[in-house]
Amino acid sequence: MKKNRLKNVFLMLSMISLSILLTVIPTTFSIYRQNMGLWTSYMHKDKQILETDFYKSNVFEFNVLRPILYWMGESVSDVDSNISNYINENTYYEDVTKGLDEYGNEIKETKERKPTKEEAKNDLLNKVNYGRNQLNQIQNIKFMVKNTKTNEYYTNTEYKTFDEFDKNIDEYTNIKIDKNNSNRSYIKTINKKVSENPTHYIEGKLLDATPEENLEVHMSFPKLLSNVEISDKVYNEYHQYTQTIKEVYICLILMIVNIIVFIISAVTYKKIKINEDHDEGILTKLSNKVPIDIILWLMAIDFLLYVPFSLSYYQGYRYMIEKICAVIGAYLLIYAAYTINRRSKKYDKKIYILKETIVYKLYKILKNTVISALKASKEIPLIKRIIIVSIGITFIGGVVSVLLYELIYNEVMLLFGIPMSMILFTLYVVKKLAYLSNIIEGTSRIKNGELDYKIDVLGNDSFTNLAENINNIGEGLEKSIETQLRSERMKSELITNVSHDLKTPLTSIINYIELIKKEDVTPEHVNDYIKVLDQKSKRLKILIEDLFEASKASSGNLELNMENIDIVQLLRQSIGEMEEKLTNSNLDIRLKLSSEKINIYADGRRMYRVFENLLSNISKYSLPSTRVYIDLLESDESVIITMKNISSYELNFDATEITERFKRADESRNTEGSGLGLAISKDLVNLQGGKFSVEIDGDLFKSILVFPKIDK
Secondary structure (H helix, E strand, O other): OHHHHHHHHHHHHHHHHHHHHHHHHHHHHHHHHHOOOOOEOOOOOOOOOOOOOHHHEHHHHHHHHHHHHHHHHHHOOOHHHHHHHHHHHOOEEEEEEEEEOOOOOEEEEEEEEOOOHHHHHHHHHHHHHHHHHHHHOOOOOEEEEEEOOOOEEEEOOOOOOHHHHHHHOOOOEEEEEEEOOOOEEEEEEEOOEEEEEOHHHHOOOOHHHOOOOOEEEEEEEOOOOOOOOOOOHHHHHHHHHHHHHHHHHHHHHHHHHHHHHHHHHHHHHHHOOOOOOOOOOHHHHHHHHOOHHHHHHHHHHHHHHHHHHHHOOOOOHHHHHHHHHHHHHHHHHHHHHHHHHHHHOOOOOHHHHHHHOHHHHHHHHHHHHHHHHHHHHHOOOHHHHHHHHHHHHHHHHHHHHHHHHHHHOOHHHHHOHHHHHHHHHHHHHHHHHHHHHHHHHHHHHHHOOOOOOOOOOOOOOHHHHHHHHHHHHHHHHHHHHHHHHHHHHHHHHHHHHHHHHHHHHHHHHHHHHHHHHHOOOOOHHHHHHHHHHHHHHHHHHHHHHHHHHHHHHHHOOOOOOOEEEEHHHHHHHHHHHOHHHHHHOOOEEEEEOOOOOOEEEEOHHHHHHHHHHHHHHHHHHEOOOOEEEEEEEEOOOEEEEEEEEEEOOOOOOOOOOOOOOOOOOOOOOOOOOOOOHHHHHHHHHHHOOOEEEEEEEOOEEEEEEEEEEOOO
16 A cells, blocks of 8 residues: 555656646747847857857847947938938828818818928937937947948047047947948957957848948947946846846756656656555546546647646746646646556557547447347348338328428329329339349359459348348458468568568678778688679679569569650660670571561560560570571551570470579579579569560570550
8 A cells, every 4th residue: 555655656746747847848948939049149159059148148139239229320310311312211191171071070081292301301300319319228338329421429428539439448348330331340349358240241130220321339338237227228138138047047957857856756656566456546536437538628628728828938926827827737638648548558459548438439329229220121021111111102292292282272282292102112113123233233243253343232121131142252252262362472572571681681791792802812712712702692682683573573563654665676775785695695686676666555664674684594595606586576456576596405394384483494503594584574574564475396485575556
C-alpha cells in the first residue's frame, strides 16, 4: 500500500513538473517573440541570443534610435525646401454646403483640395516643433543634430559645434550618424569600444527612419539611466528591457528546475514496482468510467484554452491568473493522455481503445439491429415476399387515391390508385427479373474463367442468397489458384530481398579492393590474387544486378516509359554498340532490316536492354567463324524480330527451359553468363505487350520477338 501511494506521488509530481514546463516554454517563446530585440544588434560581432547590455541590444537600435533619429530629422527639417513636395503629396478634405433638402437640413459634400503654401508651411513647422518637443522630454541623452544643407542645428547642450560636443561629452555610449549623399555612416562607441557597419547595411536598418537627408547627428547616453521623466523614451525602453530580461532568466531557471524534477520523478516512478492487482484509487475508477470520446472532446476544449493562456504575455494580476490556468490546463491534458494510454494497455492493439467510445457503442447497437432485421427478411420465401409487396403497393395506391380525392374533389381520382398499383407492382417484378438476369450473366462469366468477377449483392431475398453462394464458389476457385501462384511470388520476393541485402557488403568489398589496388603491394603473386578478387567481385555485382532486375521484371514491378519508338533505328544502334564484342567473337552479322521507319509502342530503354542481352548471348555462345542472321519483318498487324545463330555448345534442352532463370546453355558454367539474360528479356518483352519465344533446330538457336504494329 505504501509503495502504491509513493508511486502515485511521483506520478503526480512528474505531471505537475511537466505541466509547469509546458507552460514556461511557450511563455518564454512569447516573451522573446513579443520583444523582438533581446538579442545583440547587427552593429556588434559578439552576437548573443540574450543580450544583457541594453545599448548592444536590438531593442536599442529599433525602439530607441529609430524614433530619436526621426525626431531629430524633423527638428532641423528644411521647411522652405519641403513646401512644394508637401503640397504635392498631401490632400485636404472639406465639407461644402450645397443647399437644403426638403426637410430643411443642410446638404454637404466632401471636396478635395491641395493645401496652400501658408498651410503647408504651418504644418511643416508644427512637425519641427513636435520633433523638438519629443527630444526635450528625453533626459537621458545629450545630443546635437545638424542639417548640413541649411547649417541649422538643434541641441540640448550649450555647445555650438560637433568638435566642442565631442570634446566635452563622453558618456558610456556615444553615437555618430552621418546621413549625406556623399558620406553615410553609423559609428557606435560603447565603453571606448568602436563598432561600425558599411553603408549598404545600415540603409534599411537605421537611416530610413527619417526621410530627411543631409543630417549629421551626435548622441551620448549614460551607463546608468535615471527615471526623471515619465515620458522619457530611453528610460522607458531600458526599464522594459531589464524587466523582460529578468523574466526570461526566471523562465529559464523554472525550465531547468522542472526538467530536473520531471526526470527524477519519472525515473523513480518507473523503478517502483507494485502489484498489478492493487486496488485502484477513486479518481482512477471515475476516469475509467468516462467514455474515450468524451475525454477527447474535453481535451480539445482544454487545449483551446491552454494555448492562449500559455502564450499570453503582459504585466498585471490577470497575467499570473492566466499562467496558473495554463498550468492546470496542461496538467489536465497530461492526465487525460495518461488515462487513455493506461486504459489502452489492456488491448492487444491500442487502436482498440476506440471500442470504449459512445460512438462505437451506438454503432454496435445500430449494426446488430440492422443485421437482425436483414436476417429476418431473408427467411421470408420469395413467393410470400411478392404477396407482401403486392398488398403493400395496393395499400399505398388506395391511400394516394383518397388523398387526391380530398384535394381535388373528383371521383375519378379514386380510380387513380388502381393503375398506379399495377405500375409499381410491374416495376418491382421487372427489377427482380433484371437482377436474376444479372445473376445468370455472372454465373456464365465465372464459368468462362473470370474467377475474380463478383455478382452485385442487392436486396435481402432468395436472389441475394443465390448471388452470395455463387460468389463464394468463385472465391473458392480463386483461392485454389492463388495458392499455386503464392510459391512463385515468394521466390521472386526472396530473390529481391537477398539481392538488396547483398548489394551493401559487395559494394564495400569492391571499394576496399579498389583501395588495395592503389597501394604498393608485394610480393607480386598478391597482386594476382587482387586481380582475381577484382574480377570475381565485379562479376558478382553484375550477377546481383541481373538477379534484382530479373526479379523486378518477373513480378511486373518496373516503371515503363511507353512511347512510339523507331525499332529499326534502335536495333541498328544496339548492334553498333555491340559491334566490338561480336567482331572479337569472329562472327559475321547478316542484317535484313527495313530502310523505312517502323514504329512500335514500347519503352526504348527496356528494349535496348533486351537487344543487349540477346546480342551478348550471341557473342558468348555462338560458334566462331559462323554467320548470325538478324531479321526485322513487318506484317499488317505486327513487327517480328528474329535473331539466329549457331551455338558452340550442344543444345540438349527444351526451348522453354532456356528462358527460365539460372538456366544456361553452357552446363559446365565456364563462361561469364548468369543464366538470367533470356529470362529478363522475356519478362521485359511481355511487360511491354510483346511476345518472346525461343526455337531450337539442332545447333541453330533462334530468338523471336513479336510486337503489335502501330501507325507511323
